[in-house]
Structure formats: structure tokens, C-alpha cells
Amino acid sequence: MRENQDDVINRIVDELKTLPAVPxxxxxxxLARVDAARRAGASPDVDHDDVxxxxxxxxxxxxxTAEPARPGFASALxxxxxxxxxxxxxxxxxxxxxxxxxxAATLVGFLIRGALPDGRRSxxxxxxxxxxxxxxxxxxxxxxxxxxxxxxASREAEEVPIQVQFVLDAPRAKRVAVVGDFNAWDGTxxxxxxxxxxxxxxxxxxxxxxxxxxxxLVDDTAWTLDPRAPKTKDADYGTEQSVVIVxxx
Amino acid sequence: MSAIDMSIVQRAKRGDRTAFAALVDFYYARCLRxxxxxxxxxxxxxxxxxDTFVRVxxxxxxxxxxxxxxxxxxxxxxxxxxxxxxxxxxRSRVVVYGELPHDKGTAPxxxxxxxxxxxxxxxxxxxxxxxxAFLLRHVEGLEYEEMGRITGAGVSALKMRVKRACEFLRxxxxxxxxx
Numbered sequence: 214m215r216e217n218q219d220d221v222i223n224r225i226v227d228e229l230k231t232l233p234a235v236p237x238x239x240x241x242x243x244l245a246r247v248d249a250a251r252r253a254g255a256s257p258d259v260d261h262d263d264v265x266x267x268x269x270x271x272x273x274x275x276x277x278t279a280e281p282a283r284p285g286f287a288s289a290l291x292x293x294x295x296x297x298x299x300x301x302x303x304x305x306x307x308x309x310x311x312x313x314x315x316x317a318a319t320l321v322g323f324l325i326r327g328a329l330p331d332g333r334r335s336x337x338x339x340x341x342x343x344x345x346x347x348x349x350x351x352x353x354x355x356x357x358x359x360x361x362x363x364x365x366a367s368r369e370a371e372e373v374p375i376q377v378q379f380v381l382d383a384p385r386a387k388r389v390a391v392v393g394d395f396n397a398w399d400g401t402x403x404x405x406x407x408x409x410x411x412x413x414x415x416x417x418x419x420x421x422x423x424x425x426x427x428x429x430l431v432d433d434t435a436w437t438l439d440p441r442a443p444k445t446k447d448a449d450y451g452t453e454q455s456v457v458i459v460x461x462x
Numbered sequence: 463m464s465a466i467d468m469s470i471v472q473r474a475k476r477g478d479r480t481a482f483a484a485l486v487d488f489y490y491a492r493c494l495r496x497x498x499x500x501x502x503x504x505x506x507x508x509x510x511x512x513d514t515f516v517r518v519x520x521x522x523x524x525x526x527x528x529x530x531x532x533x534x535x536x537x538x539x540x541x542x543x544x545x546x547x548x549x550x551x552x553r554s555r556v557v558v559y560g561e562l563p564h565d566k567g568t569a570p571x572x573x574x575x576x577x578x579x580x581x582x583x584x585x586x587x588x589x590x591x592x593x594x595a596f597l598l599r600h601v602e603g604l605e606y607e608e609m610g611r612i613t614g615a616g617v618s619a620l621k622m623r624v625k626r627a628c629e630f631l632r633x634x635x636x637x638x639x640x641x
């Protein structure tokens with residue numbers, strides 16, 4: 214029985230060891246991408262060969278859930294809550310005290326809103342993170358950065374790409390493209406189109422929901438971050454990239 | 463497959479473009495095989511392998527020659543596959559591997575085709591960590607210590623993953639054989 218079982222594994226391994234056909238231009242494409250990366254100024258540096266762990270220590274994790282966990286406010290809150298014995302226990306208060314806190318919070322809220330300049334009163338944040346950063350001059354801020362074109366709320370299936378508009382104010386540029394993990398950092402996949410009146414470049418790109426990193430490639434050479442988006446460092450090269458969260462609230 | 467001549471790696475490390483191209487030629491098929499089995503999709507596998515070699519080129523200067531080149535390369539490749547699995551997790555897994563003769567073939571060929579498809583289906587059903595460990599150990603023929611450096615997991619955990627993968631595959635494929 215044991216021999217039969219090992220024979221099965223051997224047959225599986227023999228089949229899996231068959232080497233696939235390699236595209237004739239495979240090496241040429243690698244070299245072209247190496248050249249493009251060098252022109253774009255991507256500097257190979259830190260952490261390229263650090264192990265990216267599967268997001269769970271158990272062996273039973275299904276492949277379909279293999280998405281890196283993102284530490285953030287929620288996880289920090291969970292941890293604090295756990296230490297404090299849970300949010301409910303920690304913040305349990307009497308009804309009169311709760312009413313008092315609510316009134317005080319409302320009063321403080323009105324005072325703060327009144328103290329802010331007009332331009333900052335509205336807090337209609339876009340569904341992406343990029344709206345939180347400083348806005349460039351000259352062009353209306355709403356036209357720059359990244360904007361989901363389709364309604365996020367109407368999307369039921371998470372795998373359905375969402376149309377995202379990438380916009381960059383670069384009046385002196387001759388060519389602009391958006392490169393990111395959603396287009397394999399290919400500078401030819403998603404060129405932006407220039408609005409002749411404003412000098413603003415834009416393109417609508419279908420992007421699957423989730424966290425993505427990207428940058429603009431100006432005139433085929435200049436690696437340009439989105440001034441409205443948060444930044445992160447590439448895990449492999451240490452190059453700065455912009456971040457967009459698509460379809461996630 | 464024998465290991466690459468280290469003088470080629472050293473030349474590539476010094477910036478010799480021809481040597482780097484030779485290095486890509488030498489390892490491309492093997493990397494593609496691993497990526498196809500890990501990702502279950504030829505297009506994604508191609509992208510992962512291309513990304514891997516671009517990163518290898520960018521980081522060659524940091525490659526420590528005390529580390530086996532193959533281990534170092536597969537560490538980067540495994541990372542790329544993991545990253546892509548996170549991105550592609552919501553997509554359905556489509557197994558595309560080789561050209562399968564759907565419209566013709568004798569009975570033995572059809573049996574072989576069914577066998578291949580069942581292997582791919584069973585492999586896809588494995589948890590990713592087990593699939594990775596099984597492929598590195600049995601298909602790529604790496605030692606557990608090397609696998610540990612590639613995956614960041616301990617040797618005992620890797621042995622357990624391989625063992626569970628083997629058990630799962632045996633059961634699944636034995637059923638196919640009996641059918």
C-alpha cells in the first residue's frame with residue numbers, strides 16, 4: 214500500500230517536472246524592462262530578498278485568502294481592546310454620563326468647525342486615500358489625483374475592475390503614463406491624455422479592488438509620484454510609490 | 463538540472479549584460495514552471511517570472527555568493543508569487559499549462575490528459591503554503607534548509623507541509639486512478 218502511494222507521488226512529480234515552453238522573446242523582454250527600470254531611476258536597494266510571509270502561520274490556509282494583512286488603526290484598536298478586556302467593558306458608562314459626553318462632544322464639534330477656514334469645512338473624502346494629502350496649485354484639486362469613475366457602492370463582486378481616473382498636472386510634459394502593479398509597471402499600457410486647455414493629463418484605467426501602488430512616468434523617464442496620494446516604499450527597490458485603495462471603504 | 467556556472471553570475475553581478483541574459487536563459491523555464499504551478503495561470507506566471515528577473519538584476523550587487531544562487535533566486539520568485547497570489551486571490555484560478563489535445567488523441571493520450579488535469583486541479587486545491595513547500599522539495603529538489611531560507615519557515619514546519627501535501631495529493635490522485 215505504501216509503495217503504491219509513493220508511486221502516485223512519483224508520477225505526480227514526474228508530470229510536474231515537465232518544463233513549460235519559454236516564449237522566444239522572454240529574455241529580450243526582461244532586458245527591455247531592466248533598461249526601462251534603469252531609465253525610470255528605480256534604485257534597487259532594500260529588502261528585495263526578505264521573505265514575504267504568508268499571512269497566517271497555519272498550514273491550512275486556503276490559497277484564495279493569501280492577502281497580506283495590513284496593520285492599521287483597526288488592528289491597533291483590536292489589540293488595545295484585547296488588552297483592556299474588550300471595548301465594551303472598557304467604555305461601559307452610565308446613561309447620564311453618556312448623555313453628558315454626547316452633549317460635550319457636539320459642542321466641541323461645533324466650535325472646531327466654526328474655527329476652520331471655509332475650504333476645510335467639508336470633509337467629503339474621496340473613496341481613495343489620495344484625497345487626504347496636500348493639493349497642488351493652478352488646477353482645481355478635484356481634477357487631480359485618482360478618482361473612481363464607477364460607483365463603488367454598486368459593485369457587488371469584488372473582482373470586478375473599477376474604472377479609476379488618474380490625473381496629473383504636468384503642463385510641460387510631452388508624454389505621461391501611469392505605471393503600477395495593476396499594469397505590471399508597463400509604461401506603454403496606460404498613457405494619459407493631455408487636456409490642451411489646462412495641461413492636465415488624465416486616463417481612466419480599470420483596476421481591481423484592493424490596495425495598489427503606482428507612479429506617473431513623465432516623458433518616459435521621470436518617475437513622478439502623485440502629489441495627492443499617500444506614499445510608500447517599494448518592498449524590493451525602496452523606491453517611493455503612490456498608493457491607491459480601490460473599492461474599499 | 464545542474465547549477466549555473468558561478469562565473470556567469472559573477473560577470474552578471476559586475477554588470478555584464480550578456481552574462482545576465484545567459485543567466486535568464488538558464489533559469490527562465492524552471493522559474494516559469496514553479497510560478498505556473500504556484501499561480502495556476504500562465505499569464506500571471508509569466509509576469510511573476512519577468513518581475514523576478516528584473517528584481518534580480520536590480521539586486522545582484524547585494525547577492526552574497528555564500529548563499530546558493532538558486533536559493534536566492536527562488537526566494538525572490540517565491541516572494542513575487544506570494545505577492546501576486548494576494549492580488550489575484552479574488553480571481554478564479556484558471557489552470558493553463560501546456561497544450562492539451564482536446565479534440566483528438568488515442569485512449570492513452572486522453573488518460574494522460576485527464577491525469578495532467580487532475581494533478582493541476584489537486585495542486586490548486588492545496589493550501590498555498592503546502593503547495594509551495596511540495597514544489598520546492600519534490601519538483602525543484604531543494605533541501606529543507608534552503609527551503610527555510612526561501613520561505614522563512616522552520617524545517618519541521620516545512621516537513622509537515624510537504625507531508626500533508628503528499629497525503630492530500632495521494633488521496634486525490636488515487637481516487638482518479640481508481641475511477
